[in-house]
Amino acid sequence: MTEVADAVVIGAGPNGLVAANALVDAGWDVLLVEANPEVGGAVRSAEVTAPGFCNDLFSAFYPLAAASPVISDLDLAAHGLSWRHAPAVLSHALDDGRAAVLSRDPDVTAASVDSFHAGDGEAWLRMFAQWRRVRDPLLDALFTPFPPIRSGARIIRALKTAGTLDLARLAVLPVRRLAQESFGGDGAAVLLTGNAMHADVPPDAAGSGIFGWLLTMLGQDVGYPVPQGGAQRFAEALASRARARGALIRTGARVERIETSRGRAVGVRLHDGTRIAARRAVLADVDAPTLYRDLVGFDNLPARVRRDVDRFQWDHATVKVNWALREPVPWRSEAAHGAGTVHLGVDVDGFVDFAADLTVGRRPARPFLLFGQMTTSDPTRSPPGTESAWAYTHVPAGTVDEASALDDHVDRMTAAIERVAPGFSGTVLARSVQSPSDLASADSNLVGGAINAGTSAVHQELVFRPIPGLGRPETPVPGLYLAGASAHPGGGVHGACGWNAARAALATERSGKALRRALLRTAWGRLLRD
Ligand SMILES: Cc1cc2nc3c(=O)[nH]c(=O)nc-3n(C[C@H](O)[C@H](O)[C@H](O)COP(=O)(O)OP(=O)(O)OC[C@H]3O[C@@H](n4cnc5c(N)ncnc54)[C@H](O)[C@@H]3O)c2cc1C
Numbered sequence: 001m002t003e004v005a006d007a008v009v010i011g012a013g014p015n016g017l018v019a020a021n022a023l024v025d026a027g028w029d030v031l032l033v034e035a036n037p038e039v040g041g042a043v044r045s046a047e048v049t050a051p052g053f054c055n056d057l058f059s060a061f062y063p064l065a066a067a068s069p070v071i072s073d074l075d076l077a078a079h080g081l082s083w084r085h086a087p088a089v090l091s092h093a094l095d096d097g098r099a100a101v102l103s104r105d106p107d108v109t110a111a112s113v114d115s116f117h118a119g120d121g122e123a124w125l126r127m128f129a130q131w132r133r134v135r136d137p138l139l140d141a142l143f144t145p146f147p148p149i150r151s152g153a154r155i156i157r158a159l160k161t162a163g164t165l166d167l168a169r170l171a172v173l174p175v176r177r178l179a180q181e182s183f184g185g186d187g188a189a190v191l192l193t194g195n196a197m198h199a200d201v202p203p204d205a206a207g208s209g210i211f212g213w214l215l216t217m218l219g220q221d222v223g224y225p226v227p228q229g230g231a232q233r234f235a236e237a238l239a240s241r242a243r244a245r246g247a248l249i250r251t252g253a254r255v256e257r258i259e260t261s262r263g264r265a266v267g268v269r270l271h272d273g274t275r276i277a278a279r280r281a282v283l284a285d286v287d288a289p290t291l292y293r294d295l296v297g298f299d300n301l302p303a304r305v306r307r308d309v310d311r312f313q314w315d316h317a318t319v320k321v322n323w324a325l326r327e328p329v330p331w332r333s334e335a336a337h338g339a340g341t342v343h344l345g346v347d348v349d350g351f352v353d354f355a356a357d358l359t360v361g362r363r364p365a366r367p368f369l370l371f372g373q374m375t376t377s378d379p380t381r382s383p384p385g386t387e388s389a390w391a392y393t394h395v396p397a398g399t400v401d402e403a404s405a406l407d408d409h410v411d412r413m414t415a416a417i418e419r420v421a422p423g424f425s426g427t428v429l430a431r432s433v434q435s436p437s438d439l440a441s442a443d444s445n446l447v448g449g450a451i452n453a454g455t456s457a458v459h460q461e462l463v464f465r466p467i468p469g470l471g472r473p474e475t476p477v478p479g480l481y482l483a484g485a486s487a488h489p490g491g492g493v494h495g496a497c498g499w500n501a502a503r504a505a506l507a508t509e510r511s512g513k514a515l516r517r518a519l520l521r522t523a524w525g526r527l528l529r530d
Contacts, residue, residue, distance in 0.1 A: 004277040005031040005248070007505065008268050010255045010295075011285030011484060013041025013445065014065075015498030017238035019283045019483045021074055022502035024245040031276060032247055033268065035254035040235030041285070041443050042451070043493055050324035050430040053382045055390060056231040057322075057434070057442065058451070060372045061224035061341055063215065064494040065234070067139055071495050074241055081237035083225035084378040086340030090219055091333070092190040093344045093420040099333035100187035102216065104223045109191075112335065117185025124188055131217040134158050134167065142214075142489050143496035145504070146462050146471030172458065173209035174202075176352065186348050192216050193351045194343035197368055199456035199491070200315035200394070202355035207458040224340050226377045234493075258282055258295045258480060265296075265480035281479050281505040285498060287445045287453050288312065288466035288486035291475075301476055308467035313460055315491075316358050317436035317449035319400060319409055320392035324429040328387050329373065331421045340377040345369045345393070345416035358396055363409060367393040369416055386429075391417065397436070397448045406435050445484060452491030453484060462488060473501035474508075474520055481505050 005028075009020045012034035020032045038044065042058035049055055065071045066083065090102040101112040106128050114121030137154035144151065156164050170178065175196035179189035193203050196212030203212075227234040239249055257269040259277075267277040284291050289309050292298065298306040328337065336342050346354050346368045357364040371391040374381040382388040393413055400406040410433055417424045434442075436449025445453060454466055463471035466486040473481045483501035485491045508520070 003031065003274070004279060005029050006278070006280045007031075007283060008033065008276050008278045009283045009285065009483065010268060011035070011041065011445070012039035012235070012239065012249060012251070013285050013443070013484065014043050014235065014238065014493045014495055015484050015501075016041070016283070016285030017235065017242060017498065018070060018074070018495035019285065019498035019502040020242040020247045020249070021238065021245070022499055023283075023505070024242055024247045026502075026506050028280065028506075030242070030247040032242070032249045033253040033255055033270065033276070034249065034251045035444065036442075037252050038232070039239045039249060039251065040232055042446060043231045043235045045230030045232040048432045049322050049388070053324040053386070053388045053430075054230040054374070054380070055322040055388055055432070056372070056374065058439070058446070059231060059493055060374065060390065061226060061377075062234070062493055063218040063222055063224050064492040066222040066225050067218050068143060068494040068496065069139065070143060070499040074238070076234070076237040076241065079237040079240040079244070081234055082228045084228045085223045085225055086373065086377040087338030088335070089224045089339065090191070090194075090341040090343065091336040091339035092194050093331060093333055093336045093342055094186075094190070094347055095419045097332045097420075099331075099335035100191050101335040101339065102191050102219050104220065106220060109220060113183065113185065113187035113191070116187030117183065120183045120185050120188050123183055127182060127213075128217060128220055131213075131221065133163075135217075135221065138167075143494060143499075145473065145500045146488055170213060171210045172206045174204045174206060175208040175212040176203045176348075178209035178213065179348070189348045190343065193348065194368070194370075195219070197351060197355075198370070199452060200358075201455075201457050202359060203351045204355075205457065207456070207461070211456065226340065226374065228378050229380055255286075255295060257297075258284070258291075258477070260296070260300055260477060263300075264478045278479070280509050281481060283481045283483040283498070283501045283505060285445075285484040287447055287484060288482060290444065290447070291482065291486075296477055296480070305467065305476060312466060313455040313457070314397065314448055314450040315452045315455045316394035317397045317400070318392050318394055318439060318446075318451050319406065319413070319436065319449075320390060320434040320439070321410055321413060322390045322432045322434070323388075324382065324431075325387040325389055325427045326429045327385060327427050328376070329389065329421050330423045330427065333420070336420070338376060340373055342371040342373065343368070344371060344420050358394055361396040361399070363395050363399045363405065364393075365412065367395075367409070367412055367416055369393050369413055371417065387427075395436070400435060401437070406433070453486040454490070456490055461490070465490060470523060473497070473504045478520070
C-alpha cells in the first residue's frame with residue numbers, strides 16, 4: 001500500500017462529491033478517485049455542438065437539488081454556484097397546438113390546467129396545498145435511510161391518520177389513475193404523467209403516481225433551476241468545497257478492485273496498480289452490479305448476492321441529442337416559449353403506448369421527449385438570440401446499437417419536435433448525438449445508457465434497492481458503503497445517496513461501533529442466508 005486515507009471515495013459524481021464533503025466536515029481525511037479526467041459524473045457540460053454553446057451532457061435541471069436539505073446545507077453559493085430559472089418551469093406541448101404550463105406561480109398553473117377543463121384549476125391548488133402540508137417531513141423521509149422513523153412520525157402528525165393513509169395510497173397509485181381521480185382534463189394529466197416519466201415506471205403501473213406528483217409539486221414549489229454557466233459549475237462547486245476542507249481529488253484514476261482483509265474493505269487498487277489503503281471506510285459511487293461483481297467479486301460475497309445482482313433490473317436506455325440553434329424554437333404554442341423544460345411527442349394515451357413499447361422491447365414509433373431550452377433558462381449558455389437545446393428519449397436496451405437504427409430514431413425525435421414546432425430543423429446550426437453507448441463510455445455508471453442506476457419500479461425500491469436487504473448504504477462487506485444512485489433513494493441529483501453513505505460510515509466508526517457492527521453483521525447474515 002503506497003498511500004493511505006481515512007476514507008477512499010470512488011467516483012466524483014454528485015453522490016461521491018457529497019459523500020466526500022460530509023466526511024471532511026467530520027474531520028476525516030478523504031481521497032476521492034475519479035475515472036474520468038473531470039469531476040461531475042452525470043453532472044457535466046461542454047461545448048459539443050458549436051463554439052459559444054454550452055451543452056449539459058447529461059442532467060440539466062435540478063429541482064431535487066433545490067429541495068434537498070443535503071445540498072442546501074453545503075452553501076455552494078460560496079463556491080461559485082448560482083441558480084437560474086426560466087420564465088416558466090415546464091410546458092407539455094401537444095400535437096394539436098395546445099400546451100399546459102407549470103409555472104412557479106400556482107395561480108398561473110391553475111389557470112393553464114383550468115383552460116383544459118373547468119374546475120381543474122381549483123383541484124390543482126388543492127393538490128398543491130396538500131403538498132405544502134407534508135413537504136418537509138416527506139423530503140426528510142425520502143432523503144434519509146430506510147426506515148424513516150422520525151420523519152414518518154412527523155408525516156402522521158401533519159396529515160393525521162386519514163391523510164397518511166391517502167399518502168400511502170398515493171405511493172402505490174399509477175399516475176394515470178391519479179390524474180383520472182384528481183382532474184377532468186388533459187392539461188393536469190400530461191403535466192403529472194410527463195413528470196412521472198422522468199423515472200421508468202409505466203403510467204399505468206403502481207408507483208408512477210408518486211414520482212409524477214413529487215416532481216410536479218417540486219416544480220411548482222422550487223422550480224426547475226439550472227446552474228448558471230452549465231451543469232459543470234454545480235459539480236465544480238461541490239469539488240471546490242470538498243477540496244477547501246482538505247479532501248484530495250484525483251481524476252483519471254479508475255478503481256479496478258476493492259481490497260479486503262478478513263472480509264473487511266481495507267482499500268482500493270487503481271487501474272495502474274496503485275494501491276490506496278482506507279483506515280476507516282471505502283465509499284463507492286459506483287452502480288451496484290459493477291461494485292459487487294467486478295470491484296468486490298462474487299467470491300468475496302455471500303452466494304445470494306450473485307443471485308440478486310443477476311436479477312437486478314436496469315432502467316431503459318437513452319438517446320440524447322444536443323443542438324446549437326441559430327434562433328429560438330418556433331413552438332406553435334406560446335406557452336412553450338418561456339419554459340425551461342418542454343415535454344412533447346405524446347398525449348395522455350400516447351404515454352401508455354410509449355411505455356408499452358419500452359416494456360415489450362419495441363423502439364417507440366412516437367417517442368416521448370424531454371426537451372431542454374437552456375438559454376431560455378440561463379442566458380449565459382449561448383450567444384444572444386440563439387438557443388442551446390437538447391432532448392432525450394428512452395429506447396429498449398440494444399435497439400439502437402446499429403448506426404442506421406440510431407439515425408432512424410433521431411429522425412423520429414426530430415419529427416416529434418417538428419409536429420409541435422414546425423420549422424425547427426431549419427434553426428439548427430449544429431448537432432451532436434449521444435447514443436446509449438456514448439453515455440456509458442462517458443460515465444461507466446450509465447450502464448447501457450440507463451440514467452437512474454436501476455429501475456425505479458416498486459420491486460427495486462426501499463428495502464429492495466439495489467438488492468433485497470436493508471435499504472441502507474451498508475453492504476455485506478464491512479467497511480464498504482454504497483454511495484451511488486443504485487442505493488435508496490435512487491437516481492436524480494439530490495446527494496442523498498452519498499450523504500447517507502457518509503453518515504453510515506461515520507456512525508459505524510463512532511462510539512458503540514462494536515455493537516453497531518455486530519448488529520449489521522447479524523442482519524446481513526440473516527438476510528443472505530440461503
Ligand atoms: C441523460 C441524463 C439526464 C438526466 N437528467 C437529470 C436531471 O435533469 N435532473 C436530475 O436530478 N437528474 C438527472 N439525471 C440523473 C442524474 O444525473 C443521476 O442520477 C446522478 O448523476 C447520479 O449521481 P451519482 O453520483 O450516483 O453517479 P454519476 O453521476 O453517474 O457519477 C458516477 C461517477 O463515478 C465514476 N466512477 C464509476 N466507477 C468508477 C471506478 N471504478 N473508479 C473511479 N470512478 C468511477 C464515474 O466516472 C462517474 O464520474 C440524468 C441522467 C442522465 C444520464
